[in-house]
Amino acid sequence: MSDSEPLVQVSGLTKHFEERSGFFGGDVEQVQAVDGVDLTIERGETFGLVGESGCGKSTLGRTILRLYDPTDGTIRFKGRDITDSSYDELRPLREEMQLVFQDPFSSLNPRRRVGEIVEEPLAIQGVDKREREERARKLLERVGLQSEHYGRYPHAFSGGQRQRIGIARSLIVEPDFIVADEPVSALDVSIQAQIINLLDDLKDEFDLALLIIAHDLSVVRYVADRMGVMYLGELAEVGPAETVFQDPKHPYTKALLSSAPIPDPTRRDRERIILEGEPPSPIDPPTGCKFRTRCPKAFEECTAEPELEEEDPDHHVSCHLY
Amino acid sequence: LGGGDDGGSGSTVTMAPAAGPTTLDPHNHAETTTSTYLIHFYDGLVERNTEMELVPRLAEDWEQVDDTTWRFSLRDDVTFSNGEDFTAETAKYNLDRVSGNLEGAETVTVEGDYASIDSVEVVDDYTVQVNLAAPDPIFLEMQAALRIVPKEYTEENGFDALSDDPVGTGPYELDSWTRQQEMVMTARSDYFDGEPAVGELVWQPMPESSSRISALTTGSVDLIRSANPRNEEQIENSGDLSVERVPSARGAALWLNMWQEIPGGDEPVFHNNREARLAVQYATDIPSIIENILVGNGFEIHGWAYNDQYLGYNDSLDPYPHDPDRAEELLAEAGYSDGFSTTLLVPRGRYFKGVDTAEALATQLGDVGIDVSLDTPEFGTFATQTQEGEIPGMMLAAWGNPTFNPLDPYGNLVHPDGMFSLLPKQNQPSWVGELTSMIETAQQTADREELASQNQDIEALIHEQGVFRFLFQYRDVYGVNDRLEWDPRSDELVDMYPASLAE
Amino acid sequence: MDGQSHFDTTESATDHLLQIEDLDVTFRTKRGDVEAVNGIDLHVDAGEILCLVGESGSGKSVTAQSIIDLVPQPPGEISGRVWYKGQDLRTVNSAELRRVRADEVGFIFQDPMSSLNPVHTVGRQIVEAIRAQNDVSKSDARERAIELMERVGISDAGSRFGDYPFEFSGGMRQRVMIAIALANEPDLLIADEPTTALDVTIQAQVLELVRELRDELDMAVIWITHDFGVVAEIADHVAVMYAGNVVETADVYEVFDDPKHPYTRGLLESIPGSAAEQGRRLTPVEGEPPDLTALEPACRFRDRCPDAMPRCEDGMPATFVPDGDGDDRHEVRCYLYDDAPNADGPTDDGPTADAPIVDGSNGDLSTVDSGGESSHE
Amino acid sequence: MNWFRYLLRRLGQYVVVLFGVSLIIFVISRLSGDPVALMVGMDAPEELRESIRSDLGLDEPLIVQYALFMRDAIVLNFGESISMAPGEPAGQLVLSRVVPTIQLTAVAVFFAFGIGVPVGVISAIRQGEYADIGGMTFALLGQSVPSFWVGLMLILFVAVPIDFFPLAGAGSIRHLLLPGLTLSFFMMASIARLTRSNLADVLDEEFVKTARSKGISDLRVYGSHALRNAFIPVLTYAGVQIAYLFGGAVITEQIFAYPGMGRLAIQAIYSRDFPVIQAVVFFAAIMVIIVNFTIDLLYLKLDPRISYGGDR
Amino acid sequence: MATEAAGETDHDGSGSVASGVVSSVGRIRESKMAMIGLVVTVTMLLLAIVAPYIAPHPPTAGSWPAELDDSFLPPFWESGGSMDYPLGTDQQGRGVLSRILFGLRLAYLQGVAPVLLAASIGVTLGLVSGYFGGWIDEAVSRVIDTVMAIPLTLFAISVLAVIGTSLVNLILVIGVTQWVPYARTIRGQTLSIKNEEFVEAQRASGASHARIIREAILPNTMSSILVIATLNIAQVIVIAAGLTFLGLGVSPPRADLGLMLAGGRDYLTTAWWYGVFPGLALMIVVLGINLLGDGIRDILDPKYSE
Numbered sequence A: 001m002s003d004s005e006p007l008v009q010v011s012g013l014t015k016h017f018e019e020r021s022g023f024f025g026g027d028v029e030q031v032q033a034v035d036g037v038d039l040t041i042e043r044g045e046t047f048g049l050v051g052e053s054g055c056g057k058s059t060l061g062r063t064i065l066r067l068y069d070p071t072d073g074t075i076r077f078k079g080r081d082i083t084d085s086s087y088d089e090l091r092p093l094r095e096e097m098q099l100v101f102q103d104p105f106s107s108l109n110p111r112r113r114v115g116e117i118v119e120e121p122l123a124i125q126g127v128d129k130r131e132r133e134e135r136a137r138k139l140l141e142r143v144g145l146q147s148e149h150y151g152r153y154p155h156a157f158s159g160g161q162r163q164r165i166g167i168a169r170s171l172i173v174e175p176d177f178i179v180a181d182e183p184v185s186a187l188d189v190s191i192q193a194q195i196i197n198l199l200d201d202l203k204d205e206f207d208l209a210l211l212i213i214a215h216d217l218s219v220v221r222y223v224a225d226r227m228g229v230m231y232l233g234e235l236a237e238v239g240p241a242e243t244v245f246q247d248p249k250h251p252y253t254k255a256l257l258s259s260a261p262i263p264d265p266t267r268r269d270r271e272r273i274i275l276e277g278e279p280p281s282p283i284d285p286p287t288g289c290k291f292r293t294r295c296p297k298a299f300e301e302c303t304a305e306p307e308l309e310e311e312d313p314d315h316h317v318s319c320h321l322y
Numbered sequence B: 001l002g003g004g005d006d007g008g009s010g011s012t013v014t015m016a017p018a019a020g021p022t023t024l025d026p027h028n029h030a031e032t033t034t035s036t037y038l039i040h041f042y043d044g045l046v047e048r049n050t051e052m053e054l055v056p057r058l059a060e061d062w063e064q065v066d067d068t069t070w071r072f073s074l075r076d077d078v079t080f081s082n083g084e085d086f087t088a089e090t091a092k093y094n095l096d097r098v099s100g101n102l103e104g105a106e107t108v109t110v111e112g113d114y115a116s117i118d119s120v121e122v123v124d125d126y127t128v129q130v131n132l133a134a135p136d137p138i139f140l141e142m143q144a145a146l147r148i149v150p151k152e153y154t155e156e157n158g159f160d161a162l163s164d165d166p167v168g169t170g171p172y173e174l175d176s177w178t179r180q181q182e183m184v185m186t187a188r189s190d191y192f193d194g195e196p197a198v199g200e201l202v203w204q205p206m207p208e209s210s211s212r213i214s215a216l217t218t219g220s221v222d223l224i225r226s227a228n229p230r231n232e233e234q235i236e237n238s239g240d241l242s243v244e245r246v247p248s249a250r251g252a253a254l255w256l257n258m259w260q261e262i263p264g265g266d267e268p269v270f271h272n273n274r275e276a277r278l279a280v281q282y283a284t285d286i287p288s289i290i291e292n293i294l295v296g297n298g299f300e301i302h303g304w305a306y307n308d309q310y311l312g313y314n315d316s317l318d319p320y321p322h323d324p325d326r327a328e329e330l331l332a333e334a335g336y337s338d339g340f341s342t343t344l345l346v347p348r349g350r351y352f353k354g355v356d357t358a359e360a361l362a363t364q365l366g367d368v369g370i371d372v373s374l375d376t377p378e379f380g381t382f383a384t385q386t387q388e389g390e391i392p393g394m395m396l397a398a399w400g401n402p403t404f405n406p407l408d409p410y411g412n413l414v415h416p417d418g419m420f421s422l423l424p425k426q427n428q429p430s431w432v433g434e435l436t437s438m439i440e441t442a443q444q445t446a447d448r449e450e451l452a453s454q455n456q457d458i459e460a461l462i463h464e465q466g467v468f469r470f471l472f473q474y475r476d477v478y479g480v481n482d483r484l485e486w487d488p489r490s491d492e493l494v495d496m497y498p499a500s501l502a503e
Numbered sequence C: 001m002d003g004q005s006h007f008d009t010t011e012s013a014t015d016h017l018l019q020i021e022d023l024d025v026t027f028r029t030k031r032g033d034v035e036a037v038n039g040i041d042l043h044v045d046a047g048e049i050l051c052l053v054g055e056s057g058s059g060k061s062v063t064a065q066s067i068i069d070l071v072p073q074p075p076g077e078i079s080g081r082v083w084y085k086g087q088d089l090r091t092v093n094s095a096e097l098r099r100v101r102a103d104e105v106g107f108i109f110q111d112p113m114s115s116l117n118p119v120h121t122v123g124r125q126i127v128e129a130i131r132a133q134n135d136v137s138k139s140d141a142r143e144r145a146i147e148l149m150e151r152v153g154i155s156d157a158g159s160r161f162g163d164y165p166f167e168f169s170g171g172m173r174q175r176v177m178i179a180i181a182l183a184n185e186p187d188l189l190i191a192d193e194p195t196t197a198l199d200v201t202i203q204a205q206v207l208e209l210v211r212e213l214r215d216e217l218d219m220a221v222i223w224i225t226h227d228f229g230v231v232a233e234i235a236d237h238v239a240v241m242y243a244g245n246v247v248e249t250a251d252v253y254e255v256f257d258d259p260k261h262p263y264t265r266g267l268l269e270s271i272p273g274s275a276a277e278q279g280r281r282l283t284p285v286e287g288e289p290p291d292l293t294a295l296e297p298a299c300r301f302r303d304r305c306p307d308a309m310p311r312c313e314d315g316m317p318a319t320f321v322p323d324g325d326g327d328d329r330h331e332v333r334c335y336l337y338d339d340a341p342n343a344d345g346p347t348d349d350g351p352t353a354d355a356p357i358v359d360g361s362n363g364d365l366s367t368v369d370s371g372g373e374s375s376h377e
Numbered sequence D: 001m002n003w004f005r006y007l008l009r010r011l012g013q014y015v016v017v018l019f020g021v022s023l024i025i026f027v028i029s030r031l032s033g034d035p036v037a038l039m040v041g042m043d044a045p046e047e048l049r050e051s052i053r054s055d056l057g058l059d060e061p062l063i064v065q066y067a068l069f070m071r072d073a074i075v076l077n078f079g080e081s082i083s084m085a086p087g088e089p090a091g092q093l094v095l096s097r098v099v100p101t102i103q104l105t106a107v108a109v110f111f112a113f114g115i116g117v118p119v120g121v122i123s124a125i126r127q128g129e130y131a132d133i134g135g136m137t138f139a140l141l142g143q144s145v146p147s148f149w150v151g152l153m154l155i156l157f158v159a160v161p162i163d164f165f166p167l168a169g170a171g172s173i174r175h176l177l178l179p180g181l182t183l184s185f186f187m188m189a190s191i192a193r194l195t196r197s198n199l200a201d202v203l204d205e206e207f208v209k210t211a212r213s214k215g216i217s218d219l220r221v222y223g224s225h226a227l228r229n230a231f232i233p234v235l236t237y238a239g240v241q242i243a244y245l246f247g248g249a250v251i252t253e254q255i256f257a258y259p260g261m262g263r264l265a266i267q268a269i270y271s272r273d274f275p276v277i278q279a280v281v282f283f284a285a286i287m288v289i290i291v292n293f294t295i296d297l298l299y300l301k302l303d304p305r306i307s308y309g310g311d312r
Numbered sequence E: 001m002a003t004e005a006a007g008e009t010d011h012d013g014s015g016s017v018a019s020g021v022v023s024s025v026g027r028i029r030e031s032k033m034a035m036i037g038l039v040v041t042v043t044m045l046l047l048a049i050v051a052p053y054i055a056p057h058p059p060t061a062g063s064w065p066a067e068l069d070d071s072f073l074p075p076f077w078e079s080g081g082s083m084d085y086p087l088g089t090d091q092q093g094r095g096v097l098s099r100i101l102f103g104l105r106l107a108y109l110q111g112v113a114p115v116l117l118a119a120s121i122g123v124t125l126g127l128v129s130g131y132f133g134g135w136i137d138e139a140v141s142r143v144i145d146t147v148m149a150i151p152l153t154l155f156a157i158s159v160l161a162v163i164g165t166s167l168v169n170l171i172l173v174i175g176v177t178q179w180v181p182y183a184r185t186i187r188g189q190t191l192s193i194k195n196e197e198f199v200e201a202q203r204a205s206g207a208s209h210a211r212i213i214r215e216a217i218l219p220n221t222m223s224s225i226l227v228i229a230t231l232n233i234a235q236v237i238v239i240a241a242g243l244t245f246l247g248l249g250v251s252p253p254r255a256d257l258g259l260m261l262a263g264g265r266d267y268l269t270t271a272w273w274y275g276v277f278p279g280l281a282l283m284i285v286v287l288g289i290n291l292l293g294d295g296i297r298d299i300l301d302p303k304y305s306e
């Protein structure tokens, strides 16, 4: 493992889910949740992932963490191929990669005390109780809670506080890489800002690489160094966050940015690209370019599948227009 | 069909027995409940009247030619309900069937009762002769239980045809039948002995005794068998009902298991230990049970010949009295001064107050230190259990003996080879051998006088050795609507032929 | 309309299409009484879009549902007036209420997944709305339903008429809900966070659709959201709610340009979108909203307020028109804008023993309006 | 044709269930000891027993016995009754009792829904009021009283004093009323409570508010929207409960001397008539399955989601 | 410090299994129904426990023969009755009150023991099939369907007729027929809990299946188990009484409510007290447990605790 090696390197990553139906569940349909994604995340980098509901963001994040078995492709973590590692082989690696969830209610076991929840990853790694507790209490304070909260149950906390607990849980093993799956979308704006600030601070303090999933573009723009736009299981565009916002290439990215409401009433009369219809089903995605059924710029070539190609330095687009 | 004053709903009588018949083939069952129905469809050569005397029915007369030969002269005016004539051929056909001598016929349930028959000869159209393999002192008694089925009809249609559609010579024929629900019989106007007085019989089985009582008191039923002496008062008080009581041919006893090894782990206390058996006799208080549990519906007995109706009744014997002190002494003599534990097997739902009686006995035995736990299976389980020899230290059962000759229980219940004998099979004390040979001699004795005195000796020996704790002869209780004139019988059969409706 | 003038009105000033006066909603629960909505005054005119904005639990839905009496009672208890076209919907008989629901007011619920009956076809549910109070033949209603479905952007409406809600995506269901709400061309459309559950691309479609419809039908719209982006896109007027109170109402441009209430300001500074453009760190509103079962007679925002002062303990402030503000619709419930310096009394009905009077003055009743705190009731 | 697949799948599952049932039946009946002892007189010779045994196939290895049993069970042939009605085909014996039991359970189901649902609906609509408290107290008592005791009390206090109700037997509506009521008691109470709680839940659902917001009448809101949705779990419950109902029929039929399958079962079990036991349990299972299949069909009608691959 | 914090939380909310149960018992005071149920159940249980000390007579044997002569005495308020036997006597001259008091013990035993058995079978199967899914789940589901298709009373009757009737067999048979509701409910809950994010969080930290089941799933199903079990106890008591009534349960001379009902039914018109009082006692026992179970359900229902 050398330092020049990216922290996470994913290539051709594909995840299909089987949906059973029919007689005795005999018919199997493939949900093509993630389909051939190439992605690298460097140490200490924050990568934002945006896209519409169901486009495969969460699946991608979880497959990278090997919470799902990939259907195809490879995942390298710190240069090590973990594509086919078993659950038990992965266990020691869990210290280095963690997950933060969207739902502050369902992500905390209501029957366990906050302390137990935060310590859980350490307990699994076999750290002794005394040290666990000490670290947990410290961390609770760091994420803006109090050491006394250690013995309480989650139901006594508000959404924002619960999200802090979830963040503390993921940080206790001092990982190098965290996937944060829509960490703020369930929170109110005023609380959201608290959590975003917290994540921002922690990522520097702990030297974290962060894969942050969001459907709120402004959140990604605010926190991410680089970002990717997903559509139907594929990456449509990848590039430095600010570049993508300032100079979107892919028609989908353009539409997405244009649809996002801007909290400024003076700009409400701007030109907008409003897409027709809804994303097709990942069970039966269109052939060729997956966006062509809704793309305002679609033309004949789009029946062929585009490649994700470098358009500007470090700015990749998967579109036949380029 | 029909005729005379048949018809009118006024001549309908409704009865609520506890159960319906299982089959209508009279040779293929061994249940009194079923017989009650079948005696209305079928007749026997010989029958018992209400007083339990043997009287001619299809046979006009009979004679015992010698120890092993019987000759019956038959009526010539009898027809089956389908018109078929009754002849000596018919009689032979029936006797052959029940004795297993009918070529190609399936074995029937009652076969064991007629094992002594060797062959049957048709002497002429209306005379038939039966040759026995050995003398059988209860041959004639058993004839009273045999019902005659038609020959031609069954040869043509098979015996199975009888199981739900009877064809008999009897006073009634089947009108309709829904199993376990309702059976309707109509009188035959051409019955050879005269048309029955009641034109229509309706049978509605009700297993719940409380339903029966209610049905009787509400008037929807004319006749019930009461299983609940507490209700007698209620019946008698309600104006137009009355209670009929009759001593039953059924006697109850407590079997003491004298085997050397007892299945299920009870200690073989009674094997070769007369004191232990006598302790049980003295520990129990039968008159109190009769008074309190049976509410008087029973008579204390001291042997299988209950009373002087039975051949060989021994009036020199007395029932063991209730004497707990004596029982405890005997127990000490028997080597069980601290008492012992054992199990009492009693079928539930079969005998009148059977389980209650067992409970009371257990309480009484408990008072002298004999710790009795009850095992109370359903009769079906009980039957299997007993036949497979799964009998614990004690058993409470009642034996119906309408032959009025104790030879029947001697063979089945006393003789060590008998079905329900709990006498020791190995390591027999001498009295057992003696008893065995006494029974075997009696079974071959054709002379009634002699048989009577042999039976008395057997009774005395059984009593002396305390083989059973004899309990009581039951008294059957019926509730009857006063509009019905009907007499109960000791053999538990409800015979409606002699019955009539009061005006 | 003057925000303070209807203090003693018993009959409505009926120049608004809808005018809510002094609305209180309390839920009696096992945990205690939840004062979900407290002394709200609002109004909306034809062709106008009023956005109700506020955090989760601030009482937006309850306010909206109170208008046509959809709040379950019990556990809810409602008081106040809802003037609609001159009659108080809180006192009309049930037949009239049903007529208003059917013909006058359309309602779109927040969650398109649960607000359609899963066991009826969408067509049937639209037809039911059309025929609810009107004698329309089944076939006419069906035709009209298909028209509506097409109008709200459901392609192939004829064949989708017989489909069940679960066969529709979230965006399509929300369109069905809109079709139901528009069934009888209402004069007032109440939309309770109709796009919160939708993706931005679909949200853009729905926003566009509602704008069009408003123009076409000249409806008044009450649009509930917690997203200031959406407010900026669609609102004419904005009412900001906090913990059961409307804390600020103003023209939409005013709100973004010159927010007055500390809460409104805090919210706007929390939005990453605007912050990023200014290249600075987000300024969250610290703390959490109060527990509505355990309210003290004080300004409900004071614990989180950067500008809190002793006076804030006195009671929920009355509605003030900020000093020097020309727009008569800009109203704030904050003592910062009390331009009568000695008018510092609480808005409770008269002084109470446990309400400390900071300035020793009994207050100037002239500033007290009907939105007064009524937590003592 | 998704609904067709759904039904096919359910049918397939029911076949598996029937197979399981047959296995259980077989095991029980073969464990139940020697039936021959009951068939023949108490002193029948051993050869006779042997020959009956081989007639019945009782001397074959168990697995062969099971295969034979399955072969016959498919055509509802369970052999001849041994002790209850010797020689009668057990299947027919049971068949003759099926109708009364179906009538009885049908009446019970009718009572259970006919009384339970209205009580539940009224309680849900009048939550917290006297009607609710009264209805639910009644329902709670109904769930707490053993049905056989109810039956005895009905006999004692209703059937005996009132001539109208027969005490035993079958054949008319009058015969069905009291046993039907007895049998339905528990289910009625449960349905009342279930209807209440489901309806209360559904009334809180958003789509009920949507319905109200349309300005339709309360009757329509409750009838067409709320009740139909609330009814689906009640139906599920009924499906689960139907087996209990057939079981409960055993005791009820016993108490009211009602000539149905249940009483036949008791008699068969007491006399160890295992072909009859097999037949009863098998028929009961088939009836449970038929009822459940009917419920599956009702689901299709009531809940469109089912036919699109949903499950219940 | 830690204990302080823990102590502080215990009184303000639910929590782990133990504290969840403890706190719900504490909150029973909030539910009138549960309160009545608790009082009734505790009273009856106490009566059962102290039966040997308060019962005026022994439940079975007594001093012979006086007892048999006392058969069918009416309750004290009827003519012929006396305070010796406050609720009268049965056909053996045993006091009905004493028999009922002792009968309560058996009633609770017959309720609780099969439920423990059924719950352990059902919960295990439900957890395993819900958590692992696949063919295990398919198999368990078919077994559940099968058991549900057989009228359990018939099944229990058949089995008891085969293995013989005794208290232990009764408990066993009821136990193995009652596990289905547990398995169904727990399976369903496991299916949904295993998709909760907190389970995923455990998986993301590398927890073993056993650990996940033990720490995430089981504790979260505990309140349902508690509710089902409580209501099931009531049901089982009735089932047991029914089987005994049919003659397949407890054997005489034990003091058992079902047995008394069966014995008393022949005397409903002549000695009503013999069948009516045990029936009432049974009803009160069952009603108490039902009320308690309902109350617990209400208390544990999130809707209620919101």
Ligand SMILES: Nc1ncnc2c1ncn2[C@@H]1O[C@H](COP(=O)(O)OP(=O)(O)OP(=O)(O)O)[C@@H](O)[C@H]1O
Residues within 6 Å of the ligand: A017, A018, A019, A031, A032, A033, A051, A052, A053, A054, A055, A056, A057, A058, A059, A060, A215, A282
């Ligand atoms: N365990 C699963 N089994 C089957 N299909 C799944 C599973 N998880 C996700 N999917 C499907 O895969 C697709 C992608 O889902 P995913 O959750 O990754 O989307 P997402 O982009 O995270 O959406 P959202 O913004 O709604 O969270 C969806 O169609 C979803 O239904």
Ligand SMILES: Nc1ncnc2c1ncn2[C@@H]1O[C@H](COP(=O)(O)OP(=O)(O)OP(=O)(O)O)[C@@H](O)[C@H]1O
Residues within 6 Å of the ligand: C027, C029, C034, C036, C054, C055, C056, C057, C058, C059, C060, C061, C062, C063, C072, C075, C076, C110, C226, C292
């Ligand atoms: N039926 C009810 N019973 C008890 N409390 C209720 C009920 N309905 C609403 N509430 C309470 O009233 C308060 C206001 O709720 P409301 O639904 O109006 O909030 P909201 O502003 O619409 O929030 P959101 O953005 O989450 O929809 C909340 O605290 C809520 O818990």
Ligand SMILES: [Mg+2]
Residues within 6 Å of the ligand: A057, A058, A059, A181
């Ligand atoms: Mg996701």
Ligand SMILES: [Mg+2]
Residues within 6 Å of the ligand: C060, C061, C062, C110, C192, C193
């Ligand atoms: Mg809301």
